[in-house]
Amino acid sequence: IHMAYVAQQHLDGYEATVQHAVKRKAAFNKRVLAHSPKEVVFSAGQLVQFFHSSLHSMLEARHKVLPKWSPPHHIAER
Numbered sequence: 001i002h003m004a005y006v007a008q009q010h011l012d013g014y015e016a017t018v019q020h021a022v023k024r025k026a027a028f029n030k031r032v033l034a035h036s037p038k039e040v041v042f043s044a045g046q047l048v049q050f051f052h053s054s055l056h057s058m059l060e061a062r063h064k065v066l067p068k069w070s071p072p073h074h075i076a077e078r
Contacts, residue, residue: 047072 042048050070 042075044075044077046075048075049073 052068
């Protein structure tokens with residue numbers, strides 16, 4: 001019975017953590033969208049980079065030293 005209680009406490013804690021993260025993400029998105037347009041529009045000649053999100057969540061040692069951002073790219077046309 002004690003092990004079942006501990007397992008349930010672990011699941012409850014995990015659920016609370018996920019719910020908190022969802023609430024914080026919603027609050028952050030609401031704040032960001034209030035101050036900026038919903039769509040980012042780049043014009044020709046601007047430099048942009050993109051984030052490799054697939055590398056962000058990998059915990060393997062060989063992925064930790066890889067750059068997470070792309071090299072700068074010029075916007076050619078819209």
